[in-house]
Amino acid sequence: MERIVVVGAGHMGSVVVRGLLDGMPQVEVVIVEPSAERRATLDSRAEAVAAYEPRPDDLLVLAIPPQAFDSFADGLPHGACAETIVVSIMAGVRLETLASALGTGRVLRAMPNLASRVGQSMTVLCPGEQVPAAGVDRAKAALSVIGKVLVVQDESLLDAATAVAGSGPALVAYLAQSFTDFARGAGFTPDDALLLTTQVLRGTADVLAEPAVTPQSLYRQASTPNGTTAEGIATLREHRVGESVRTALEATTERARELAG
Numbered sequence: 001m002e003r004i005v006v007v008g009a010g011h012m013g014s015v016v017v018r019g020l021l022d023g024m025p026q027v028e029v030v031i032v033e034p035s036a037e038r039r040a041t042l043d044s045r046a047e048a049v050a051a052y053e054p055r056p057d058d059l060l061v062l063a064i065p066p067q068a069f070d071s072f073a074d075g076l077p078h079g080a081c082a083e084t085i086v087v088s089i090m091a092g093v094r095l096e097t098l099a100s101a102l103g104t105g106r107v108l109r110a111m112p113n114l115a116s117r118v119g120q121s122m123t124v125l126c127p128g129e130q131v132p133a134a135g136v137d138r139a140k141a142a143l144s145v146i147g148k149v150l151v152v153q154d155e156s157l158l159d160a161a162t163a164v165a166g167s168g169p170a171l172v173a174y175l176a177q178s179f180t181d182f183a184r185g186a187g188f189t190p191d192d193a194l195l196l197t198t199q200v201l202r203g204t205a206d207v208l209a210e211p212a213v214t215p216q217s218l219y220r221q222a223s224t225p226n227g228t229t230a231e232g233i234a235t236l237r238e239h240r241v242g243e244s245v246r247t248a249l250e251a252t253t254e255r256a257r258e259l260a261g
């Protein structure tokens, strides 16, 4: 039976484990979590262990904080991961660092986002050069339980992916706050203001996912000359909102680059 081992039962680890248990029932799922107290709270369908005991054909998912990685890698027997496919979701830990600490080139980096908790992550996955195609497929299938997965070959794209997809939900939520604030100010209850905003976000995302629709085609189509939407778009342009968002994404990308060293 295929075995997937998730190391770290925090926010992301728990979400991945739940997704695997629900979405890949044919797979044996193991969680590595040193805290006995936390192990006792985990889903009983998965085996919870205090330390990782490697098996060559494991798919290993590292969901620990980046600062815990060195001690995790140091604790493994020499060569233990040589044949293992290792997927790291740790922000900012480069493929080279993973490979050298784990003694294997069969490593992949993934950047999921917080929408993983509702099965709607946009996860960007970058395999190291030595990962066989079957290993990429296994990693992609495992991460698909938390949402969509885009595979890229160029690791430098992960910094921008961290900004657009990793931080994306929080950045969009910041903008959404202005919608709810405005609706509340106009007299809607907080619940109704949130309903208006979330349904607009969901509906817009669904329309954008239709064939041949782009953000630009959507807002142009909605902007009849001298109409209400055109007035709003013109005001956004006047206040250079597009440029502000681009600058924020550049700053986020730069921070991701700095943190990865």
Ligand SMILES: NC(=O)c1ccc[n+]([C@@H]2O[C@H](COP(=O)([O-])OP(=O)(O)OC[C@H]3O[C@@H](n4cnc5c(N)ncnc54)[C@H](OP(=O)(O)O)[C@@H]3O)[C@@H](O)[C@H]2O)c1
Pocket: 007, 008, 009, 010, 011, 012, 013, 032, 033, 034, 035, 062, 063, 064, 065, 066, 068, 071, 072, 089, 090, 091, 092, 111, 112, 113, 114, 166
């Ligand atoms: N949260 C997000 O939206 C998000 C998005 C993209 C990437 N990530 C990445 O995902 C990783 C996990 O993030 P998180 O938000 O889930 O953090 P978290 O909630 O702090 O969870 C980390 C978990 O790892 C455990 N842990 C620490 N050292 C360990 C070890 N040696 N062996 C096994 N377990 C160990 C911690 O246990 P203790 O608490 O007992 O120390 C904790 O349960 C991070 O590297 C982060 O960069 C997170």
